[in-house]
Amino acid sequence: MATTELYTKGACVWVPDPEAVWVSAQLLQDYRSGDQHVLIRLTDGREMEYPVLPPAGLPPLGNPDILEGENDLTALTFLHEPAVLHNLRVRFLDYSSIYTYCGIVLVALNPYEQLPIYGEEVIDAYSGQDMADMEPHIFSVAEEAYRTMIREEKNQSIIISGESGSGKTVSAKFTMRYFAVVGGAAQQTSVEEKVLASNPIMEAIGNAKTTRNDNSSRFGKYIEIGFGHKGDIIGANMRTYLLEKSRVVFQAAQERNYHIFYQLCASRDLPELRTLKLDIAENFHYTNQGQDVHISDTDDVVELERTRNAFTILGVHPDQQMEIFRILAAILHLGNVNIQASGRGGDRSYIDAKDRSLDIFAKLLGVEGTQMAQWLCHRRLAVGGEMLVKPMTGQQANEARDALAKHVYEQLFTWTVQSLNSSLRAHREQPKSFIGVLDIYGFETFDRNSFEQFCINYANEKLQQQFNRHVFQLEQEEYLREELPWNRIEFSDNQPCIALIEGQLGLLDLLDEECRMPKGSDENWARKLYDHHLKHSPHFRKPRMSNSAFIIVHFADMVQYECDGFLDKNRDTVFEEPINILRASQSELVAELFQKDSGGGSLPNSSLANGSIRSGKRAHREHKLTVGFQFRQSLQLLMDTLNSTTPHYVRCIKSNDLKQPFLFDPKRAVQQLRACGVLETIRISAAGYPSRWTYEEFYARYRVLLPSSDSKDDVRRSCQSALPDLIPDPEQYCFGKTKVFFRAGQVAVMEKLRGDRLHAAGVLIQSRVRGWLQRRHYQRLRWATFILQRYIRGTLARRLAWSLRYTRAALIIQKTYRMLAVRQLYLAIRKAAVKIQAFIRGTQARRIYRQMLTERAVVFLQARVRGWLARCSFRRIRAAVVLMQCCVRRRAARKELLHLRAEARSVEKYRELNKGMEVKLMQLQLRADQQARESASLRETLQAEREAHSCELEQLRSSLLKLQIQLQENANSAPLLTDKQEEDRRRAEEKAAQEILQLTQEIQALRVERDSLEKERDDLAIRLQDQEKALEESRQQTVVQADASARAELDEERRRYQSLLREFTRLEQRYDNLRDMSLFTTNERSRGHRRTDSSVSLEPPSPVSSSFSSSPVFPSPEEVRRISVTSPTDRRPWRDEQPLNILMEDMSIAKGTAESMKGEDLRYAYDAVRVANKFLERQLLSQRAQWEQEISDLRRKLQQAQDRNTPGDPEINDLTEQVVVREQECVRLRRELKELKHTVSLRGILSYAGVAIAASQDATSPAPQKSQMLTGLLECRKKDESKLIKQLITDVRAESLLSLPPGLAARVLFLCIRQADCSSDQTRVKGLCSAAVSGIKIALKKHGNDLDVTAVWLKNAYLLKDLLNQHSSRQDMRGSEELVPLVTDVQESVRALSDLCIQAYQQLLSISESRLQPIIVPAMLESETIPGLAGSSVKLTSGRKRAGSDARPPVPEGATMSAVLRELSALHTALSRQDLPSALQEQAFHQLMYLLAATTLNSLLLRKDMCCWNRGLQIRYNVSLLEEWLRSRSLQTGGAVTTLEPLIQAAQLLQMSKKTEADGQAMVQACNALTSQQVVKILSLYTPQSDLEERVTLNFIRIVQGLLKGCSEGQPPQLLMDVRRVFPVTFPYQPPPQVSAAQLEIPESLKISFLRRV
Secondary structure (H helix, E strand, O other), rough: OOOOOHOOOOOOOEEEEOEEEEEEEOOOOOOOOOOOEEEEEEEOOEEEEEOOOOOOOOEEEEOOHHHHOOOOOOHHOOOOOOHHHHHHHHHHHOOOOOOOOOOOOOEEEEEOOOOOOOHHHHHHHOOOOOOOOOOOOOHHHHHHHHHHHHOOOOEEEEEEEEOOOOOOOHHHHHHHHHHHOOOOOOOOOOOOOOOHHHHHHHHHHHHHOOOOOEEEEEEEEEEEEOOOOOEEEEEEEEEEEOOOOHOOOOOOOOOEHHHHHHHHHHHOOOOHHHHHHOOOHHHHOOOOOOOOOOOOOHHHHHHHHHHHHHHHHHHOOOOHHHHHHHHHHHHHHHOEEEEEEOHHOOEEEOOOOOOOOHHHHHHHHHOOHHHHHHHOOOEEEEOOOOEEEEEEHHHHHHHHHHHHHHHHHHHHHHHHHHHHHHHHHHHHHOOOOEEEEEEEEEEOOEEEOOOHHHHHHHHHHHHHHHHHHHHHHHHHHHHOOOOOOOOOOOOOOHHHHHHHHHOOHHHHHHHHHHHHOOOOHHHHHHHHHHHHHOOOOOOOOOOOOOOOOEEEEEEOOOOEOOOHHHHHHHHEEEEHHHHHHOOOOOOHHHHHHHHHHHHHOOOOOOOOOEEEEEEEOOOHHHOOHHHHHHHHHHHHHHHHHOOOEEEEEEEEEOOHHHHOHHHHOOHHHHHHHHHHHHHHHHHHHHHHHEEEEEEHHHHOOOOOOOOOOOOOOHHHHHHHHHHHOOOOOOHHHHEEOOEEEEEOHHHHHHHHHHHHHHHHHHHHHHHHHHHHHHHHHHHHHHHHHHHHHHHHHHHHHHHHHHHHHHHHHHHHHHHHHHHHHHHHHHHHHHHHHHHHHHHHHHHHHHHHHHHHHHHHHHHHHHHHHHHHHHHHHHHHHHHHHHHHHHHHEEEHHHHHHHHOOOOOOOOOHHHHHHHHHHHHHHHHHHHHHOOOHHHHHHHHHHHHHHHHHHHHHHHHHHHHHHHHHHHHHHHHHOOOOOOOHHHHHHHHHHHHEEEEEEEHHHHHHHHHHHHHHHHHHHHHHHHHHHHHHHHHHHHHHHHHHHHHHHHHHHHHHHHHHHHHHHHHHHHHHHHHHHHHHHHHHHHHHHHOOHHHHHHHOOOOOOOOHHHOOOOOOOOOOHHHHHOOOOOOHHHHOOOOOHHHHHHHOOOOOOOOOOOOOOOOOHHHHHHHHHHHHHHHHHHHHHHHHHHHHHHHHHHHHHHHHHHHHOOOOOOOOOOHHHHHHHHHHOOOOOOHHHHHHHOOOHHHHOOHHHHHHHHHHHHOOOOOOOOOOOOOOOOOOOHHHHHHHHHHHOOHHHHHHHHHHEEEEEEEEEHHHHHHHHOOOOHHHHHHHHHHHHHHHHHHHHHHOHHHHHHHHHHHHHHHHHHHOOOOOOOOOOOOOOOOOOOOHOOOOOOHHHHHHHHHHHHHHHHHHHHHHHHHHHHHHHOOHHHHHHHOOOOOOOOOOOOOOOOOOOOOOOOEEEEEEEHHHHHHHHHHHOOOOOOHHHHHHHHHHHHHHHHHHHHHHHOHHOOOOOHHHHHHHHHHHHHHHHOOOOOOOOOOHHHHHHHHHHHHHHHHOOOOHHHHHHHHHHHHOOOOOHHHHHHHHOOOOOOOOOOOHHHHHHHHHHHHHHHOOOOOOOOOOOOOOOOOOOOOOOOOOOOOOHHHOOOHOOOOOOOOOO
16 A cells, blocks of 8 residues: 555546546645545646545556567556556557566567567577566467476476467467477478467367457367477477357347358359368358458468368378368258258258258268258157157258258367367377467457356456465565565455355356256246355345346356356257268268267367267267356366466467557456456555665665665675655565565655655755856956956047057058059050050061961871871772671680670679660760851850951051151151140040950950850860769769679579579488488398498498498587478478479479389489479570570670761770670670579489489590699599598598698598599599599588687688689680699589688588577676676566566676687687688678677667666677777678667767757767667667666657658668678689699508609
């Protein structure tokens, strides 16, 4: 109970509301003891007085804002109904989190929307993690159950309950899928796939559409998944409960029958289903009563295909499937049988002999239609020892028909469950332990409740009792562990209600007794209930207005049951005569369903038969079992099973009845919370001490209220001594051994005391600080006054000095201005005269220059014409010579054309690139011509202006010259001038000066106009150049994009091929296992227990046995748990092999090769690989022909474009050069693609006729030319080849191997291969290569966990591949004359070595990943690299660990960043020691850095305790250590740092400010490598770790979501990163140096002295 001290002004409380159930309010005044009302303000602003007298009492208090959205309800300070409802609403609507813990219960709200939280990456993130550390999820409960089963070796149960439409079936499916993934065995048969395949079948025959759910389970089921000693699934068993048979014959409005009927009707046009004579579902009486035969977004045809595939996976033969479908179709036709009334008053009934539905029903079940028509309308009675046949009325006949249909469906349902159990049963070993998944109906209450609801609520009473006792037991264990008295907890047991139902003379006993009475009725049973229980049991009541109903007070609610129909449903009888007809059916399955022993009893391994056969013979009555009795037995068996296991609870809640996504109905939620026991868990927790703190955590939080202490004992003593002063009532707290326990609400009291103490300290600090600030403010004002006075006085003095300077400056300016005006006039006249002289002299010089140009041009033309005549003569001679050369080179060109046939896919991009090149060039040329014409017109205009100006200037000069001549003549003739003449002369000079000035101005205007025209011309030229440059850049960008696209496609093809190689390696491993098993079985049969000599091999004498004997390393247990259930390598169609045979016949593949193989599995695997090989070969050949056609078309178009272009055009020449460069790049890509295509071929590895084919090829091929004699080789005799492989590869010890020089084995093998090639022994060459590949594979398998040894064999395989490729006859050796090519074609060996390199590389990464995987999360997230950072603050929580969850296992010793860097350094050392190229090292660490980032980010996104500021700082520091490590080893350029970017941005997101919209914009810009879902998830999980931080508000999260909408368009809805992503690896070709035997230093420890140097 909350204390009254907390009801102060401003406190948050909850008050009841008729619509929202509970609404938040705020106290407007303090509560005092004795007050009858409190004044509150609601959220809508209304004020009201709330009564506090009983029974209402004080309103419940609200929790602190910091606990809003808590993922565990038991962590709330106040545990009550409104707090639970509000927390679920906040998590569901605001955080989109559908899962919430409530102690040991997982509450799951149905979102009615597909969420991306169930992928394999989510399974990987939860696998192996502690339940308390991760966000609530159904996978977390499944992982907890799996870990507990493995650790404690005890059976587990997961109880999933809830009402219809709450998501129970989906939760059970995801739970089973999780077990199938973590418990799957990749190297064995896929039992987990069969377990998952049972879901579509059970949904088809047991689920139906209701008004509340489109896929409602109409039965309860308990699936036991058995696990072996290694934790893998080895079998399963299913038990079902209380199938709703009445749905077969009746459906309410807007509901459907079982899905399987509609699936068959929708697929009626299939050829194999036409014999069923089905029609649309609207035409069948058993499927059209609900008036809604369709489900939105559901295709019944597709669903039937899924059901049939599931039957096939579970081993049900197609013929048997058709038998099932015939029975189901017969039920539909039985419902359409028309029974007509006859006789007086309708006391008789009959069926028309021509009734089509009855005929089809009889044919489908193989029975006589006339007999069935007879006994559907009559029944047999035993009277006085005689058998009488009594006709039935029309209503009775229809009821008998419906009873028969229900019984047939029930028997078929039971048989199907038995068949599934037999298929899922463990065969190879008995399960060591199991995990049971119970998917059962929840508490139900409707307007009219009948026998079905009674049984369902009875089952929920039993489950609630088991749940309450388990919760109470956990609380008791906690108190005993802490040595606390536990008798203070009140435990409400519902045993009286259960005794009322199942006890002696209880409801079920009285019901069975009334069913045994000859004339028993529902009214008599009701009277017996009233007589026995109305006054004796408080849980039994009688309605006021009814005498045929009763009320039971269940734990969840009071339910009124109508007695009408209870006896008939409990008897569930069907007449024996129709059953006897069905027993005599021609169909084996129908006869099997109705054997003598199926009339009653229980089925131990599956469901319980809920019906009995009513016969006219009295002798069979004692064998009848009522439905209630059978259900009570099965329920007791279920409870015994659950009590023997460790239970885990999942409570599914239906969020609304409208099936709208993310719509929360508080009324329905509260109703279901009360019914499913969640509030009972809260009540039990609140009844004791729900808030629990360790002494250290309590002291760290409330140390301001406690005396200081140093040691751990002092902390406990301080808490025990200070708490009595803080909480006077000793009943409100209790001290344990390691924890202090509080009653509900006491943590809020402590928080109030802590807040008051901090408030008082804050007020004192504020007073001191404010006084200091005021004193400092006064001192600053005083000092500022002195400074202002000083500055004002200085300003006045400066103003006086400025006025004096201004007066003096004005005089100087006037004098200077007048001087400048006169001087400017003089300079202008002088400048005009000088320019006129310059123009005249320039004109004369240009005239002379033009004459010289004309003479030079004439000479140039003469030289060009003479040269052209000479070149024409030369061309004619050269054309003849070229024609002869073309004829000679044509033959050589045809041969060369064969080498250009292989074309890469990127050629298509270049074709598209060059497709519109001509049009672009023509447009560019037209634009250039247009601009040239405009420029020419401007030049002509400018030239005309210049000529006009020159003419006018000449006229002016001539007139000026005439005037000067006249003046000189006048001066000579009249030396003495008068004053008047002097005046005239002066006026003439002024007039001439004015004219000269006017002309000068005109010249300047013309010059300005010329400059503008020149500028415009330059601008046009610049624009033209810019356009040409932009066009060139766009063309180059297009070429670059096409090149990048081609490289991306090539990388994707390489990745797909490497994935194919990985799958082939697994298939090869499975082949070896099967072969060894078959050989071992054969040896055991033939020789008994004889021992096998170690020197004798178990391999069959096969030409390629060495290829099969070597296989990759078995995956680690962690990888085994990570195998996806959708992996195609684990699905093997064992039954039907006809499609494979058809494929082999279509592809002309011989079958005789595989007949010698022992065992069906081995032969099938071999044939499947051969078919895949043939298919790949055909596909590559078709692609090759298509690429050759595209190459020829592209070359023809390019040649036509080159012929049309002029040879003198520089743009075309540049374009042609670019095309040539791209063609060279294309040739290189084509060569790589050709190597990749040849690598895909697996025929040389898998064909058992490889040696014969090689021999035939050697016989038909021409004899190779004798190679020149070489020296410096090693000769190995044929008999010593196996010894060489053994001494050099397979039997070398790891210590000796690591001491050898890098690549020594590859060089020795190459020299031996080279010597065999010089001897023209091609068989030995290929044999040595194959033996080397096989030996390295064996060595890799032998040292599967040794990093250094794997790196050694990666180096040797890599070097041997490069050596063979360097000396291959197909290699271009024109630049290296010292290299002599091999005569033998070793391309097959090169491809095998390339595959081996990939295998060794993958094994190398697998070793590193297996070592890194357990320490990534502890090192990157949990380790304290920065000491004291995480422990600087304590979050306000209750300190209560989840009940039922074991403590987190200790972090592996040394799981720190030092350990991560040590593992990375070990890999780098191993690679560097073998001198592997840096490009390969960069690719390896690129993959490992991606694994580190993806695993860390995924764990961060699922752990609320890690989303805080200090943890973000810790993550960023750890990432910086990785970056520094990469930089120190020069590995940062290979993309390794880029893969860390999402983790870096996530760490920055945790440290950024999260308040304003500007913060949100900065966050969106900074976190571009994270998806919108990841950003919102981190913000939702952000949890403050101290009072200095603030929780992220919902408003800010919505702002960020709005900003992310525009940025996230087109992105997939991805929350977690795919940790299984594998980047393709490429091995760069590096020509190795020449190898000679004299250069090798072979140690004696290898013992290969039998090699002879030649």
